[in-house]
Amino acid sequence: MTKKTVFVGLSGGVDSSVAAALLKQEGYKVVGVYMKNWSKDLPGFPCPWKEDFQDAKRVAIQLGIDFKMYDFETQYRQKVVDYMLDEYKAGRTPNPDIMCNQEVKFKLFLDTALDDGADFIATGHYARIKNGQLFTGLDENKDQSYFLYRVTEKALQKSLMPIGEYKKPEIRELAKKLGLTTADKKDSQGICFVGKVGIKEFLEQYVRAKPGKIIDHNGKIIGEHDGAIFYTLGQRHGLNLGGGLPYYVTGKNMAKNEVMVTTDLNDKELWSKELRLTDVHWINDKPDTIKKYQVRVRYRAPLVPANLKILDRSSLLDLRKAPPSPDQLISSGSGLSSFDVAKATSPSVKPLSTPTDLPWERAILGKSSLLLILEESVRAVTPGQSTVIYDESNRVVGGGIIV
């Protein structure tokens, strides 16, 4: 039998290095590929792409595998960075890593590699793939399945994630044993291309932010912020309000460039029990409204049991009759342009054929959308972030973007 060829995305980090080594040991013909997605320097932070490229190449040499580079800079800019900037401008907090997996690693890289002679691609993700199904990584601390829920079944069938069977310390150990140069390299933090530069510093390069008002739960203006775009729901830091109790962001009004805050961690606006998801992606099966699922509202958040409801025109009508409480709307939906609390409190009974008034309705209509009913309230559910849905066997069944 001829060896199957697998193209491993080598990032220049320890995880993908070991992934390549493991696949080679398993008997695959392995080709290392460095994806050049970003090469621009940012203020105070030189882009590490050259070092990463050289580390990746060095690992390929140490493993004795073939090596090449794919230049995806243009596509990455369009599919990931522009998406991210647009989301921030709309007042949401996007997750570029999820977009990068969906558009770049498991679409562009996969297609390019398959055309280039690969039978499979592989990455250094802490997750497991079995029969086109996605499962959490065995290392609960490092599990990255959250970032992968938008990868299609078809792509999963062509992908390998050998690292998912190991724990991080074991990976470092393996790297050391193999004498790989990346064995002691620090993990990259957060968004891959932003690296060590903060998201605020990154955004400042691309959007012009203006100072605006900070308004507390009593409607009192209590200070000034440097741009509503920089604030995320539930966020505690960076408000520069000085002394006293810490403040938490409960909502934003992008049109007025206002940030709403509270000192009360139990403030209802910080907690939600119902979540609306749009752009829902199901990997293998169809949503089951009877079944109990486990959901994760942000990376590394604990799993919460939940039931789901499919949101279509008729269910919207139902919701209209008994609209969600204004508190919930603010916490989950106020990030969208101008949200009027008064409108939500007085249930309007307009026919649904007319344009909707509620921003979450506008976001939901025409897309595959879900309502999640959680068993317990969760704090700081952030519009633009993803909620990922698991079943009882640690399998990722799907997820969607929080409205």
Place this chain on the structure above:
Amino acid sequence: MMKIYLDYAAATPVDPEVLRAMQPYFSEKFYNPSALYLDARATAKDVQDARAKIAKQLGVRPSEIIFTAGGTESDNLAIRGVMEQFPNANLVISAIEHEAVLKPAHLYNYKEAPVNSDGVVDLKVLEKLIDSKTVLVSIMYANNEIGTIQPLREIAQIIKSKIESRKLAKSALPLFFHTDACQATNYLHVQANKLGVDMMTVSASKIYGPKQMGGLYLNARVKLSPQILGGGQEHGMRSGTENVAGIVGFATALDIVQNNRLKEVARMRRLQELALDLIRQKIPAATINGSSKHRLPNNIHITIPGQDNERLIMLLDEKGIQCAAGSACSASNEEPSHVLSALGLTDKATQSSLRLTMGRDTDERSIRYAIEELALAVYTTFDSPKIVHSQSELSRAKTVLSEGEVAIATSREEKPFVADRIRSGDGGVSGKSSKEL
């Protein structure tokens, strides 16, 4: 792992004697040489002595030495210091100057004299390029990439005759000759008076002295506009408190390399010949860049067709051998080498070029080991790290390579990881540092 350093053109380790000479000036003799108390006067005297030593090696007067923070600064001072005063004038440089000359030259009207395929400046063209508006000619003594030595004395003759005819034409415009001698100082004489240059850049960091320390010989007849203003040190040409430790280290290092020069040149020549012979033997596809006659004795610069220099460097690094890409150009650095382009090399050939530069710790064993490993690296394909282990296998491999394929020849069982493989029986030396060799 044994380390074999073959990148002496990039940096040299500080000579222990130099380090010893520098040591006192960081602590007990830390004084500012401009101060009036006796301890500071003593330090000033040490600077004066160092300046005299350097002047003697360069065959010039101590007052003609300007200390700077390295070769790049010296080049900038020479070029900008002259050109700023003559906004309508031009300068002539060679096509293979170091960036420290190129970049400042690009600020003014400049002309580039081409080089032949050996990297030697075309004197006839150079002569024509020097016109009635040329105020400065800057041609390096020896090239940093390919080691080619330029005929400075002949160029000085050309300049002299240009000056004569300018006098006849009653032109008041001066014409100066500058050379960057950073790479030459280890192996060539640097008597500026005999070379016929008006300005000469020298650097401590390439001669087993400290980094960020250099000097500019400045003939008394050349007036420069200073580039760094302040307290007026170095006759106002370069302000800033003297780097006393650096200056003392520089003088010591220059004495050592110049006093041992001829012996070291002979030793380097033998090693260079050995290396080139071994390369011809083991990697017949390789071509040697630069001049075989007018060449620094420590420089080996080759192109191995079809090879990626970055990969070779990394493979050799795994074996403890440290060398350089033939130029700044490699897979992750797209800037092509202007030096290799000037020789007529394609971008692809540039990316297949390697530079090995030898120095004090290089000996026959390390050269044999390095070339052996280089040959193995060349015949190692990326996938399946099959290594050639015997001479007969090597010739088999060579045959395949000359047919334009990447060679594979092995009788050994392939082990899964290069890093795990224990080297044995392939003629390499083991377990000794380059110091012990």
